[in-house]
Amino acid sequence: xxxxxxxxxxxxxxxxxxxxxxxxxxxxxxxxxxxxxxxxxxxxxxxxxxxxxxxxxxxxxxxxxxxxxxxxxxxxxxxxxxxxxxxxxxxxxxxxxxxxxxxxxxxxxxx
Amino acid sequence: xxxxxxxxxxxxxxxxxxxxxxxxxxxxxxxxxxxxxxxxxxxxxxxxxxxxxxxxxxxxxxxxxxxxxxxxxxxxxxxxxxxxxxxxxxxxxxxxxxxxxxxxxxxxxxx
Numbered sequence: 001x002x003x004x005x006x007x008x009x010x011x012x013x014x015x016x017x018x019x020x021x022x023x024x025x026x027x028x029x030x031x032x033x034x035x036x037x038x039x040x041x042x043x044x045x046x047x048x049x050x051x052x053x054x055x056x057x058x059x060x061x062x063x064x065x066x067x068x069x070x071x072x073x074x075x076x077x078x079x080x081x082x083x084x085x086x087x088x089x090x091x092x093x094x095x096x097x098x099x100x101x102x103x104x105x106x107x108x109x110x111x
Numbered sequence: 112x113x114x115x116x117x118x119x120x121x122x123x124x125x126x127x128x129x130x131x132x133x134x135x136x137x138x139x140x141x142x143x144x145x146x147x148x149x150x151x152x153x154x155x156x157x158x159x160x161x162x163x164x165x166x167x168x169x170x171x172x173x174x175x176x177x178x179x180x181x182x183x184x185x186x187x188x189x190x191x192x193x194x195x196x197x198x199x200x201x202x203x204x205x206x207x208x209x210x211x212x213x214x215x216x217x218x219x220x221x222x
Contacts, residue, residue, distance in 0.1 A: 031208060042117070042200055042214040043147075043155065050208055058209060059112060090154060096207070099145070102154040 117213025
């Protein structure tokens with residue numbers, strides 16, 4: 001089954017404790033992206049990657065890191081999480097110039 | 112960067128009536144305008160999209176119109192049904208990768 005998976009789905013952590021949210025797709029898509037969703041703000045792009053080893057900043061990259069060492073994986077790293085990073089996070093993948101397929105989401109709470 | 116504004120933020124319609132959501136964008140170079148639907152607790156899913164070389168596109172009960180001169184595009188849902196109740200997001204991009212989303216419209220279809 002073609003899909004985008006994210007792990008964990010839910011995470012409660014404390015300020016400053018490094019964490020990684022994994023994202024994996026099995027559709028051989030070149031493009032992957034991370035978004036955060038906050039009430040009243042819609043979806044805001046954090047980082048995107050057009051292919052292996054090619055990443056670029058979205059609209060809200062501060063406090064986040066990404067890497068794209070393999071085509072199928074695009075992890076999101078929070079080196080020192082803060083409460084303002086409490087949010088619902090979505091990973092997405094897409095074949096070039098086409099529909100984005102979103103993962104199920106990761107709800108992160110930073111205390 | 113691109114700024115996308117979406118109106119209204121909430122919309123309540125009687126079943127069978129039409130619903131219209133409007134988005135404006137700031138970057139005249141934007142050339143791809145997708146619409147995503149997000150049901151409660153689910154991931155966003157593409158429902159229709161339009162490119163800047165097209166003025167209108169239809170898919171059954173949904174249609175999107177684009178006015179490049181005025182820099183706005185709209186989603187039209189006809190003969191609304193209860194399953195149309197969801198949050199709808201518009202988006203715009205100049206390169207298919209760096210997507211800027213509107214804040215979303217919560218549509219409620221009253222039976």
